[in-house]
Amino acid sequence: MEDLQTPSPPLVLKAQGSFFIGGEKSEQTRTELGGFGPAGHIAVNQMYVRYMVPQRGFRNVPVVMVHGATLTGKSWETTPDGRMGWDEYFVRKGHPVYVPDQVGRGRSGFNQALFNDVRAGSTPPGNLPNILRFSDESVWPNFRFGAKPGAPFPDSQFPVGAVDELSKQGVPDLSFGGIPTPNPTLKALSELAVQLKGAVLMGHSQSGPFPLAAALLNPSAAKGLVLVEPGRCPANYTEEQIKTLASIPILVVFGDHRDIPTGISTRASWQESFESCQALIGRIQAAGGKAQMFNPPERGIRGNSHMIMQDRNNLQIADFVLQWVEERVGKRGGAKK
């Protein structure tokens, strides 16, 4: 904590705070609630959102930043080595910023009923959802700090000296069977964009495609979509859906070293993910859309990792995204074309 770097000048906020989007009631037994008090209803599937609105420039388009698998909104806050996160940087550049925890994780909580039912013996253990976390060892190749644990790429932009602080950002991820289908986060993101009267939706990794899905639920509120290192860009959109996406500015961002084996069962390499997004961009462009790829290595910026918002050059990368927002999305309410 001593290493936290205090920026100057001060951060001047018109407002900050937090709230929830979505959620519904679940009726549960005393046992399902842990037995301290009477049976009844609890809120489940709500999405926690923390926000900061800058004093200067608060009429700029709001930006919603969604984290990836096994992580929380912490991804966008202070970096593992104590530098400024994208949340504050975008605020300092004049954008209201909204950082959720996905439904089922962090301050959004999860539905514990099934766990207590299994404990009590009324439900078989096999009904439990699989809960995901990534080992430190798996993170090195999968997040592309280096091909092997402890051996960073010579040009790695990730602050590998602070990799243990990234490890602490990990939380159990119940997205794979522990939350409803479709993922309530998608509707919550769409509703958040509506309540904000339009927003840029940004996803990362597992949530990389979420902005696309949220935009399809309510296209007019999605002023721009930023897909940061998405796990996969969908290949199964209908022509109608592609036409809708072609009406929205879309930016896809990938880092470097995408060709190494991830060691993860869901993809052989991040190049697969990159190519799936190139294919989607091609379809959207063919429909007249403005989707585009931001590929830093092509511009001579090397060594960016999967955690590009935490890399040492994270603000340089942010500047490209901010410039794209300025050029393609413009001010709140009025999209530039």
Place this chain on the structure above:
Amino acid sequence: MEDLQTPSPPLVLKAQGSFFIGGEKSEQTRTELGGFGPAGHIAVNQMYVRYMVPQRGFRNVPVVMVHGATLTGKSWETTPDGRMGWDEYFVRKGHPVYVPDQVGRGRSGFNQALFNDVRAGSTPPGNLPNILRFSDESVWPNFRFGAKPGAPFPDSQFPVGAVDELSKQGVPDLSFGGIPTPNPTLKALSELAVQLKGAVLMGHSQSGPFPLAAALLNPSAAKGLVLVEPGRCPANYTEEQIKTLASIPILVVFGDHRDIPTGISTRASWQESFESCQALIGRIQAAGGKAQMFNPPERGIRGNSHMIMQDRNNLQIADFVLQWVEERVGKRGGAKK
């Protein structure tokens, strides 16, 4: 969200961000990690902390605000009806504020290995920890909004129209068997106070006694202790421990309507909790200490609930706490006596 009330003037921060305190490595199997990637180590038992440091008055004593059972640091943020939380209010009054999520909850995560072991059949379901949440129905009497669900006390200070937004703050609480003993949050709070070079430690409800325990781990870093509606004040401290606590300013805060039945198995009424704290205050005073009770009804302030930091008069209550800090704790580094 439309109801969020924007204060003016702007909030001017010297710094804001987040970090982790504590944590250790746990070696886990591929199955325990959810099977997506290789076996290895993850961080567990770390404590997430979010902070805001005001530009003016940042040399004032920092205040650490810890939430209660089934809740997260959200307790101290924007109230359920969209008013300013104690986190921002204390910052606006010149105090750096640090808001953790207890180990095992929210952005601090929890250790999922046992859950995946039970799912895989290698551990009996009975080994699962009991996971606690409070039903909406149980919250009405237990948090003292009214004696029965839906029927608020005529003088209730809680914004009962927004009680569903409080419900959304609930997260599964693994404190009862799902985290190590002693609770790692206690050591983390003590370490946080040391890193801050002294802090006022504030706990609420389940964490109400935590400031006492953290102070006993490192008395010199605990510049003041604020116990807000503690579930229980310990009765088993040694004379040596009482002597230590007598060297630290201590304030206990309780709301109104403490005599109604809670409906919760751990206490018949909150008056029991109040009396346990009066007993502790008595012991500390007998040892020459400055511990004291802040009992709003005695001052004609009626209707405060267990969630006093979210009540409609939450800033009035905060003013009493701030005045106590000013008088009893003083500036960072130098305690007034």
